[in-house]
Amino acid sequence: MSTAADPASSPEASAERTASIAPTVTAAAQQPYDDSAVALSAVDLTLSFGQHTILSNITADIRRGAVTALIGPTGSGKTTLLRTFNRMNDKVSGYRHDGDVLIDGRSIWHPGLELTSLRRRVGMLFQRPNPFPMSILDNVVAGVRAHKMAGKPAMKSIAEQHLTEVGLWAAVKDRLKDSPFRLSGGQQQLLCLARALAIQPDVLLLDEPTSSLDPNATESIEALVRTLVPDITVVIVTHNLAQAVRIADRTIFLNKGRLVEHGPTKQLFENPAEEETANYVGGRFG
Amino acid sequence: MTASTPVAEPTGGAGSVPSPRAGGSLRAFVKGGGLVRWTGRTGALIPVLALGFILAVLVVEAIPAIRYNGLHFFTKSIWDEGTGYNSRIVTTNGVKHLTGADYGALPEIAGTLITSAIALIVGVPISIGAALFIVERLPRRLANGVGIFLELLAGIPSVIIGLWGALTFGPFIAHHITPVIARNMPDVPVLDFFRGSTGNGEGELTSGLILAIMIIPIVAATSRDLIRQVxxxxxxxxxxxxxxxxxxxxxxxLPWVGAGIVGAVVLGLARALGETMAVAMTCGVALGAVSSNIYGTMTTIAATIVTYLDTAFLDGSGFAVRTIAELALILMVITLAVNVAARLMTRRVSGTPLPIGAGF
Incomplete structure (x- = not known):
């Protein structure tokens, strides 16, 4: 919590730390894929829905144990890229992809990798809270039950552990059997985060997780995200550039489906290599 | 309900729209919204009155039968309006009936419940599975096409389904399917209900399956519309x-629309309980006996009423018609009980309130 309490310093520190491991993206991409520093990587990924090409030739390594922000104007393909990492796009009509996405060096489309186990390893939090129509307790352990990760007697303690982790335990401990829909929006989103964490993912994908929340709830989610690393690799899509600066170690800037720039957050915002990036983070378009 | 001065509304259109020609009180009544209000009130009362009236008439008609038939009506399997040519009208406890009249409705009640149970057991999983498949797997255009067929199936007159069941479906399963099941079923309690003679295709299983076919479009179409809203x-x-x-x-x-699904199932059950013609044509109408296995001929309350009514009118004492009324009353009570139970279940199912107006 101490790093999160002072959000300005943490990305900087982490950026320096990660920069010392692999100074540039290109260097990281040249390393073999079993490199433990890379959790996820897109390799020349091109993705289209019908006639519309959403992503073109994206190559990016997502650093393990870091927070990576995906930024870019509306329609740049950042949410599509995020949803590709846990294969949520596969059933969209007209979906087609070239290239590959590797998790720990293995294709996410590998026939030997079951979709449900990929999604157990790659969790997701959505734009708006989406609790299930069951009690608060059942919500937290829904994934644990689905993957048969623990027996019945352990459920309550698992729920307590993860509700405590997201700071919701005190508020809900007397109403675990209640409907989650009576909670506030921020509490619901924390509940969804607890639910995602309960299945112990390696990677957590956040799709504008605070866009529907008030500033206080946003702050608590951001603080939490900082506590997840380095145990969990976090990829966050955000429209809010200030949020990217506050919580991301590394940032990927996408525009019109292309990856324009990928680097440590501080460098990308303060000293971007591309003019396009400079224009976007300087507020001149987007 | 007691607004006796419909015109004197404090904030109506009367002030804002001054009408110099509004002279007659009838015109004021119409313009002030009184007509709409009173039409609405009357309309709202009609269902209440209709249900009350039907129940009252049934009870009045059935009272003599209830007194004479007694509790044995629910436990006996016999249907005898009297002693044929030698019959005389006699009076017992003030109730006129033919000598030897003896009624027991166990076959009717059991048949109604068993066929409806078969219909639900077979029909509901198919319906909900189909609804899920239509919404989640089929492309929109194909889903609409399948939906049209569902609605067409729901619109087929039951007499046509009954005819198909009696001529084609019943004989087919009796010749090709049920003998295999009956031969291979172990002779243990419960399962031995599926053993024995499989008959000619008129009976409990045929009627139950026909009912399943008839409730599938109702339950599936309603469930589909509900699932689309998730x-x-x-x-x-x-x-x-x-x-x-x-x-x-x-x-x-499914839990998201759980209460609605229960409602859809009750809609189907109500149809199955009350369905008359298709069952009358496929059940064999065995008035006086409960079948010993699932294939045997049987009858339901509705099928008995429709097939026996003609004969009942020939009873000079009028007692047979009163027994029919008692039978109808039982069906009515079963149907109402199902609806009440559904309401209670709905309340339990929707124990986790949905985010309606939760405002996030």
Missing amino acids: PILPREGAVALGMSDAQTARKVT
């Missing part, structure tokens, strides 16, 4: 959590 976000949440399609349906999609 928002995408919680479903995606379940999928992203690594739940399989079946788990997503069972844990998220």
Whole structure:
């Protein structure tokens, strides 16, 4: 919590730390894929829905144990890229992809990798809270039950552990059997985060997780995200550039489906290599 | 309900729209909204009055039968209006009837419940599975096409389904399917209900399956409309959590509309309980005996009423018609009880309130 309490310093520190491991993206991409520093990587990924090409030739390594922000104007393909990492796009009509996405060096489309186990390893939090129509307790352990990760007697303690982790335990401990829909929006989103964490993912994908929340709830989610690393690799899509600066170690800037720039957050915002990036983070378009 | 001065509304259109020609009180009544209000009130009362009236008439008609038939009506399997040519009208306890009149409605009541149970057991899983498949797997255009067929199936007159059941479906399963089941079923309690003679295709199983076919379009179309209303976000949440399609349906999609699904099932059950013609044509109308296995001929309350009514009118004492009324009253009570039970269940199912107006 101490790093999160002072959000300005943490990305900087982490950026320096990660920069010392692999100074540039290109260097990281040249390393073999079993490199433990890379959790996820897109390799020349091109993705289209019908006639519309959403992503073109994206190559990016997502650093393990870091927070990576995906930024870019509306329609740049950042949410599509995020949803590709846990294969949520596969059933969209007209979906087609070239290239590959590797998790720990293995294709996410590998026939030997079951979709449900990929999604157990790659969790997701959505734009708006989406609790299930069951009690608060059942919500937290829904994934644990689905993957048969623990027996019945352990459920309550698992729920307590993860509700405590997201700071919701005190508020809900007397109403675990209640409907989650009576909670506030921020509490619901924390509940969804607890639910995602309960299945112990390696990677957590956040799709504008605070866009529907008030500033206080946003702050608590951001603080939490900082506590997840380095145990969990976090990829966050955000429209809010200030949020990217506050919580991301590394940032990927996408525009019109292309990856324009990928680097440590501080460098990308303060000293971007591309003019396009400079224009976007300087507020001149987007 | 007691607004006796419909014109004197404090904030009506009367002030804002001054009408110099509004002279007659009738015109004022219409313009002031009184006509709409009173039409609405009358309309709202009609269902209440109609239900009350039907119940009252049935009870009045059935009282003599209730007194003479007694509690044995629910436990005996016999249907005898009297002693044929030698019959005389006699009076017992003030109730006129033919000598030897003896009625027991156990076959009717059991038949109604068993065929409806078969219909639900077979029809509901198929309906909900079909609804899920239509919404989640079929492309929109194909889903609409299938939907049209569902609605067409719901609109087929029951006499046509009954004819098909009696001529084609019943004989087919009696010759090709049920003998295999009956031969291979072990001779243990419960399962031995599926053993024995399989008959000619008129009977309990045929009627139950025909009813299943008849409730499928109702339950499936209603469930489909409900499932379509489930928002995408919680479903995606379940999928992203690594739940399989079946788990997503069972844990998220169906509970989201659980109360509505119960309602859809009750709609189907009400149809199955009351369905008359198709059952009368396929059940064999065995008035006086409960079948010993699932294939035997039987009857239901509705089928007995429709097939026996002509004969009942020939009873000079009028007692047979009163027995029919008692039978109808039982069916009515069963139907109402199902509806009340459904309401209670709905309340339990929707114990986790949905985010209506939760405002996030």
